[in-house]
Amino acid sequence: xxxxxxxxRVKFVVERQLVKGAGFQLLVVAVFIALISITGGLLVLPLxxxxxxxxxxWWAFLRLTDPGYLGDxxxxxxxxxxxxxxxxxxxxFMGTLVAILTRWLIAKMTDLERGLTPVTLKNHIVVLGWTSxxxxxxxxxxxxxxxxRRFLEKHDASRLRLVVLSESASASQVHELRSEPGIGRKAxxxxxxxxxxxxxDALQRVACLQAAAVIVPSATHEAGSxxxxxxxxxxxxxxxxxxxxxxxxxxxxxxxEVQDVRKLPVIExxxxxxxxxxxxxxxxxxxxxxxxxxxGLSEVFNELLTxxxxxxxxxxxxESVAGMTLGELASLRPQAIVLGLLVRxxxxxxxxxxxxxxxxxxxxxxxxxxxxxRDYVETDAAARTEPLAPIRRIEPAVRALPELTRPHRVLVLxxxxxVPSLMAECISYTVRRFDVDVMSVVQxxxxxxxxxxxxxxxxxxxxxxxxADYMSEGALRRASPADYDSIMLLSSDRLASGExxxxxxxxxxxxxxxxxxxxDRRPQVIMELSDPDNRGLLTGHQAEMMIxxxxxxxxxxxxxxxxxxxxxxxxxxxxxxxxxxxxxxxDYPLPASADFQxxxxxxxxxxxxxxxxxRQRPDGNGRRLQLNPPRRNYLDLQAGDRLVVLAIxx
Numbered sequence: 122x123x124x125x126x127x128x129x130r131v132k133f134v135v136e137r138q139l140v141k142g143a144g145f146q147l148l149v150v151a152v153f154i155a156l157i158s159i160t161g162g163l164l165v166l167p168l169x170x171x172x173x174x175x176x177x178x179w180w181a182f183l184r185l186t187d188p189g190y191l192g193d194x195x196x197x198x199x200x201x202x203x204x205x206x207x208x209x210x211x212x213x214f215m216g217t218l219v220a221i222l223t224r225w226l227i228a229k230m231t232d233l234e235r236g237l238t239p240v241t242l243k244n245h246i247v248v249l250g251w252t253s254x255x256x257x258x259x260x261x262x263x264x265x266x267x268x269x270r271r272f273l274e275k276h277d278a279s280r281l282r283l284v285v286l287s288e289s290a291s292a293s294q295v296h297e298l299r300s301e302p303g304i305g306r307k308a309x310x311x312x313x314x315x316x317x318x319x320x321x322d323a324l325q326r327v328a329c330l331q332a333a334a335v336i337v338p339s340a341t342h343e344a345g346s347x348x349x350x351x352x353x354x355x356x357x358x359x360x361x362x363x364x365x366x367x368x369x370x371x372x373x374x375x376x377x378e379v380q381d382v383r384k385l386p387v388i389e390x391x392x393x394x395x396x397x398x399x400x401x402x403x404x405x406x407x408x409x410x411x412x413x414x415x416x417g418l419s420e421v422f423n424e425l426l427t428x429x430x431x432x433x434x435x436x437x438x439x440e441s442v443a444g445m446t447l448g449e450l451a452s453l454r455p456q457a458i459v460l461g462l463l464v465r466x467x468x469x470x471x472x473x474x475x476x477x478x479x480x481x482x483x484x485x486x487x488x489x490x491x492x493x494x495r496d497y498v499e500t501d502a503a504a505r506t507e508p509l510a511p512i513r514r515i516e517p518a519v520r521a522l523p524e525l526t527r528p529h530r531v532l533v534l535x536x537x538x539x540v541p542s543l544m545a546e547c548i549s550y551t552v553r554r555f556d557v558d559v560m561s562v563v564q565x566x567x568x569x570x571x572x573x574x575x576x577x578x579x580x581x582x583x584x585x586x587x588x589a590d591y592m593s594e595g596a597l598r599r600a601s602p603a604d605y606d607s608i609m610l611l612s613s614d615r616l617a618s619g620e621x622x623x624x625x626x627x628x629x630x631x632x633x634x635x636x637x638x639x640x641d642r643r644p645q646v647i648m649e650l651s652d653p654d655n656r657g658l659l660t661g662h663q664a665e666m667m668i669x670x671x672x673x674x675x676x677x678x679x680x681x682x683x684x685x686x687x688x689x690x691x692x693x694x695x696x697x698x699x700x701x702x703x704x705x706x707x708d709y710p711l712p713a714s715a716d717f718q719x720x721x722x723x724x725x726x727x728x729x730x731x732x733x734x735x736r737q738r739p740d741g742n743g744r745r746l747q748l749n750p751p752r753r754n755y756l757d758l759q760a761g762d763r764l765v766v767l768a769i770x771x
Contacts, residue, residue, distance in 0.1 A: 143225035150217050157213065158182040161206045165199055185210040236290035236314040239326045244278040244333040246681060247373075249318040249357055251287035251294065254338045254670040254677070257653050259283060259311060260303025261428050261678035267497020268435075268682040276333045283311045284327045290315040303428060318357035321364065329361050330370045334681045337377040338673070339401050341614055351384045358392040365394075376681045378673060380538060381575075397680050397687045401673045406543040407694040408672070409647060410550065412665060413531065413607045415703045416645045417735055419665035420746040421765060425493075426672045432493050432748045434690075435500045436463070436683045439488035448480030450490065452509045456499040458749055460730055460767060461699075463489035463685055472685060474692040476699035477730045477767055480514040489685050493732065493749060509752060512721055517728030521552065521771040528554040528583065532602055532644075534591040534629060535611035536561035536568060541575030548582050549696040552771070560587040560600060563615075591629050594636070602633060603640035612651040612669070623655045630664055700770050703735055703763040711758070718752040720764070730767040737761030 135149060161181030162174060171177040184206040246262060248255060262269070262283060269281050287294060290313035298308040316323025318337065329335050337357055339350040354377050365372045372394025379388060382400035389396065408426075412418045424431035435457075442450055451459040461476035465487050475482065476491060484490060492500045531547075533540065540559065547555040559568060565586035572584065589596035591610075602608055610630055612622040630648055637643055646664040653671050680687045692698055709723050717731070724731040733748035734756055748765065750756070 143221055146221045147218070150213065150221065153213055154182075154185065157206065157209050158185055161185065161202055164202045168196065168199060170195075170199070181206055186214050236287075236312075237326065238314075240284055240312055240314065240328050242282050242284065242312075242328055243331045244276040245282040245284055245328070245331070247327045247329055247332045247335045248283065248285045249324075249327075249335065249337045250340050251285060252338055252340045252670075253651060253653075254674045255285065256297065256301045257303070257428070257671050258336065258338065258674035258678050259285070259298070260301055261675050262681070263307045263310065264303050264428050265497075265678065265682060267500075268679065270497075272333070272682045278333070281310060284314060284332075285311060286314050286316050286318060286323055286327050288315070288317050317353075319353050319360070321360045324357065324360050324364065329373060330365055330368065332373045335361070335373050335375045336677050336681050337375065338677060339378045339380050349380065351379050351381055351387075354379060355384070355387055355391045358388065358396070362392055362394070374681075374684070376677055376684075378677060382542070395684075397684050399673065399676050399680060399687065401669075402539045402542045403546070404673065404676065404690075404694065405649070405667070405669050406539055406546040408667065409543060409609065409649070410546045411694065411700070412647055412667070413529065413609075413645070414550070414553070415701075416607075417665070417703060417745065417763075418701065419647065419667055420735070420744070421701055421732075421748070422667065422672065424746060424748060426675050427668070428671075428675060430495075432495050433679075434460070434686065435492050435494055435497060436685045436689070437490045437492060437500050439484045439490060440486050442484050442490065443486040443488075445484050446480060447478055447482045447484065447490075448511045448513065450484065451480070452511050453502050454492065454494075454500065455506050455509050455752060456749075457492045457494035458730065458732060460491040460493055463491060463689070472688050474688055474699070476689070476692060477514065477517050477728065477769070479516050479728070480512060480725065491689055495749065509718065512718075512725045514725035514730070515728045517769045519769050519771050528556040529607065530605045531555055531557045532600065532605040532608045533557060533559045533611060534561075534597075534608065534633075535613055535626065536563045537611050537614040538571075540568070540611070541572045544572055544582060544584065545576055545579060546696075548576070548579055554582075556583045556585075558585045558587060558600070558605075560589050560591050560596070562588070562590045564588065592625065592632070594632055597629075597632060598636055603637055603642050603644065605644045607645040607647065608633065610646070610648040610664075612649050614651075618652075620652050620655075623650045623652045626650060627655070627658065630662070634662070634664075697770060699767060701732065702766050702768055702770070704766045704768075706758050706762055706764060709764070714755055715758070716753055716755050717750045720756065721752075724764075724766060728768075732765040732767055734758070735763045735765055737763075 158178050158181045161184065162178035165171050165180065166174060166177045184203045188207045188210065248258060262281070273279065273281060294313060295308065298304050298311055314323070314326045316326055318324070337354050340353065341350070358375065358377065361375070362372065372392070375392060375394065375396045376399065377388055377396060378399045378401045379385065380402045382403040385398050385400070388398050408422050412422070425434055447459055447462065461474070461478040462482055462484065463472040463474060464485070466473050472489070494500050536559065544557065547557065561568065565588050568586055587600060591597050610626050610633070612626050614622070616622045616625070626648060630646070633646065648664045648666050650666060650668045651670060653668055676690060693701065711723060712719065721731045733746065733750060736745045736747065737759060739745045746765070
């Protein structure tokens, strides 16, 4: 190996100093300035005007740093040297110094914008991950004024602060926050920090241990990836628990979404603190199957489980109404519908859900009351409104679902990770039989393996796989979609973004509508979308629409603010027990003209809760659903209208 040249050694030494940062860069510049000053002093030292070396070097340094001295020099040689020093000063002193400081300032501002500084907050809410659910989730938290007010009072906080952990916090995400309809100017309440949920230092950066609640939404991963969203969720919970043990801090309350409901025991084992688990895939699958059983129910889900105008489910504590019966409470809440009670089980951890509950049930101080209302304020006592006449509701009876003489035929167009859980949900309805055909470009063997892996030892259902692209009109026509009872268009999770997946689903739907328009019989069509921004693109069309991220975001946000809500939703949207159903008006002895209060009274005699009306014909806005109408308004029921009822099924 040849020895390095002297100049190469100098370059190497200078390089090693420059890469150490702005401080060492300034030191190198100072050395160059000193060398230039000494050289300039030596050049003018022989002149009679130079007293000694020190004064000559000082003279050179002044010319190097300040060009104003250039006119004071006398003599050609001195002026020549002074000019060289002044030009060198522009390059070395001013140019290099400004460049180093500017570059350092830009780098420092970039680091600050990346969100690497730990937050110093307490009793805030942490969201671990920037996914398609993050924006609607933040909008839900910022828009739930009544629940947030109670949440802040509980945690002795004056203002809601949200901290989001994103893999790469950037100015574009800040712009997205400000552009989101539910956030807007409230974006200043949101702090972005860079990192991932599986990095322990990133969890410290968002102050998880000091948070009032930590929300862990699921992220999407490529099909076949060994690191799934559930793996990241478990790793994040293990890191939080380890940090709490190391620092001797209490564990924060966690709301975690899992894609595979079978991972629930793993989550509970990984995190010993208070945790509520929302099974995202199972929740969407339950809603879809219930929508198949009760066509039109998607409007109920979209109102109760998304932000915006309409009704929501609220949980209120029993401290202020202890000793009252549910019937007495309902008469004092004229703008809300009392659904039932949550009673603490003897173990002190879980809740017994009583939906619906008889009107003579007495509310205990530790109980929770379940209500449906348009706003949190309506669940309080109405001081200026006349109380309603008490309604007596008997103990609810169990109604069995009517058995069908033939299987319910379902055509699934597309494939995503939720299909196996959808199959499991169909199997759970033992009184109903489903024949499912799945059309997708994903190989049939791969699809069947995923279904078998998910179902395990559970009984299987009739499932036929069609290897074809529903975007092909010929392939779709050969499937004879009009022969099915229900058609489900799924948003793919194998594309780069939710926008691309929804684009395929919407184009496929329009093509499907063209084929169905030629048939004599029209099946039920349910379409799943992934991007909340696409919710208004198909307004006015006949398909029922469900936007999965908006529904899951609503559930995560509301469970974070009121943990008891999770068990209510699980009870409502699983097979058996309380369910929201549609009933024919002929099933009840209704008078010719009835208001909603009369309807409530008639259904209460059956042990059921009247929630509203689903019209046969849509109104001017294309809506058919009318939940929680004013009590005194006449319903003007027409042939084909159906009642929305909360009842218990076997």
